Amino acid sequence: MLAHSIFFYFFSVIAIFSSLMVITSRNTVNSVFFLILDFISVGCLFIMVGAEFLGMIILIVYVGAVAVLFLFVVMMLNVAEQKQSWFIGKKSTHIPIGLIVSVLILLELLVVVGGWKYKDDLMSSNTLNISDISNTHQLGLVMYTDYILYFQLSGVILLLSMIGAILLTFRQRKGVKKQSYFNQISRNPSSSIELKEVKSNQGVKIDD
Amino acid sequence: MFEYLQVLGQEVYKILFMLVPILVSVAMVVWLDRRVWGLVQKRKGPNVVGPFGLLQTLADALKYIFKEIIIPASANKAVFILAPIVTMTLALVAWAVIPMSEDFVLSDINVGVLYLFAVSSLGVYGIIMGGWASNSKYPFLGAIRSAAQMVSYEVSIGIIIINVLLCVGSLNLKDIVLAQKELWYVIPLFPMFVIFFISALAETNRPPFDLPEAEAELVAGYQTEYSGMMYAMFWLGEYANILLMCAIGAILFLGGWLPIIDIYPFNLIPAPIWMILKILFLFFLFALVKAIVPRYRYDQLMRLGWKILLPFSLIYLVLTASFLFYFDKLPKGNF
Numbered sequence: 251m252l253a254h255s256i257f258f259y260f261f262s263v264i265a266i267f268s269s270l271m272v273i274t275s276r277n278t279v280n281s282v283f284f285l286i287l288d289f290i291s292v293g294c295l296f297i298m299v300g301a302e303f304l305g306m307i308i309l310i311v312y313v314g315a316v317a318v319l320f321l322f323v324v325m326m327l328n329v330a331e332q333k334q335s336w337f338i339g340k341k342s343t344h345i346p347i348g349l350i351v352s353v354l355i356l357l358e359l360l361v362v363v364g365g366w367k368y369k370d371d372l373m374s375s376n377t378l379n380i381s382d383i384s385n386t387h388q389l390g391l392v393m394y395t396d397y398i399l400y401f402q403l404s405g406v407i408l409l410l411s412m413i414g415a416i417l418l419t420f421r422q423r424k425g426v427k428k429q430s431y432f433n434q435i436s437r438n439p440s441s442s443i444e445l446k447e448v449k450s451n452q453g454v455k456i457d458d
Numbered sequence: 459m460f461e462y463l464q465v466l467g468q469e470v471y472k473i474l475f476m477l478v479p480i481l482v483s484v485a486m487v488v489w490l491d492r493r494v495w496g497l498v499q500k501r502k503g504p505n506v507v508g509p510f511g512l513l514q515t516l517a518d519a520l521k522y523i524f525k526e527i528i529i530p531a532s533a534n535k536a537v538f539i540l541a542p543i544v545t546m547t548l549a550l551v552a553w554a555v556i557p558m559s560e561d562f563v564l565s566d567i568n569v570g571v572l573y574l575f576a577v578s579s580l581g582v583y584g585i586i587m588g589g590w591a592s593n594s595k596y597p598f599l600g601a602i603r604s605a606a607q608m609v610s611y612e613v614s615i616g617i618i619i620i621n622v623l624l625c626v627g628s629l630n631l632k633d634i635v636l637a638q639k640e641l642w643y644v645i646p647l648f649p650m651f652v653i654f655f656i657s658a659l660a661e662t663n664r665p666p667f668d669l670p671e672a673e674a675e676l677v678a679g680y681q682t683e684y685s686g687m688m689y690a691m692f693w694l695g696e697y698a699n700i701l702l703m704c705a706i707g708a709i710l711f712l713g714g715w716l717p718i719i720d721i722y723p724f725n726l727i728p729a730p731i732w733m734i735l736k737i738l739f740l741f742f743l744f745a746l747v748k749a750i751v752p753r754y755r756y757d758q759l760m761r762l763g764w765k766i767l768l769p770f771s772l773i774y775l776v777l778t779a780s781f782l783f784y785f786d787k788l789p790k791g792n793f
Binding site: 252253277279283286302303306307309310313314315318319321322325326384386429 | 462534537567568569572573575576579580582583586587590598602605606609612629757
């Protein structure tokens, strides 16, 4: 048990430290790096409590894809100076909105954790009463039986938001040269090559 | 306390027994790569240092070690130094779950495939960090290219893995290999094998998808500012990643450590040798592709990934699932 608790404290200290560094570090790119470190240590904590599937999914989805895009955007935008001006407080329009959102999230967390604490069968399942199967199988059993509707609905919501994001950013620019593979392949000599008899001292007039 | 130390000692011994051969074989594989490349172009390739030039990589590594490490003045020092370390560590850490035979594996975890997928998707960070911390144009462009490229090709690799998982019914790598006892998945899932191979090329930044380090446009991409041992670490990490991709391909499609046919002369050869032969076969294909295919343009690369490989592997996923369902061959769950 000693090694287990040593690892637990190791990862949780890293998680707390890096989440503090995310909001305090001056350089925005460093914040994103600390966010990644935070995700990784939370994933490790999940694996330590036996939720190996969730831990791996956190690594794959958050660290492998979401954080890469964060990093991408932050590196391109160069927001280092902008962030400093928030702290000095010249135009702190973001702080009230941020406060409201974080208070809402805190309330939601309290409701969820409180409900779970005072009523253990809040999230019960008829299918799941076996504990000697791996938790990937358990998740599959619950997700595709009792909660199939919610699972599918969340999928549809994600699809909708994806289509919305594409619609919002999609614009057809004019005058952009594009390679048309179909036209390229369907060209043949008879439609694109023309033979001309050239008279001496006169040359050819190309009509285009 | 003494017991802990004993367990720790055993684990370290096992890890070293896995890591040292990998590092040596990475060096050998670099030689093989250059040799195949040379032979395809009717050159000899490295053939001077040692027998057949086998020690060429060692000589190169020594040269890198004795060179000075230069850190650009405007670079972000910590991230700059961390980048090659991250690349190298991630490339080696993934080998922990690769089974070389039925009982020769460092840790046999339930979610082995997911672990491999996660670690290989983290590989992009070494490149982004290196490119950004160099604080220079070419490395940054290279890093951005490779980030977009690796994220897009990961998606199709994920779907290919789901194809295999549907046939196996387990995320454990050992189960995946044992499920191929009768039929290697390369036969029923051949199109997926081809797409996996192409995506693996893109994922490891190998030609024809080596745009992050396209020397004609970007000098050396994200490695431009690196020198000496740090460059060598990037380089070793890259080749360790390529070997890892070959190992994943061998496990998912070529039956891992299983012999070609389970009859007399073949099953005498020990299992790890079969695994190594399969990895080397895939690596040989990697080396051939490097020699015979010209580099893609960036928009062609993105088109291939998102518009061709991804829809095709999705359609094949539906086909696999419906075939398994119709003929009642879905894995019934041995849990």
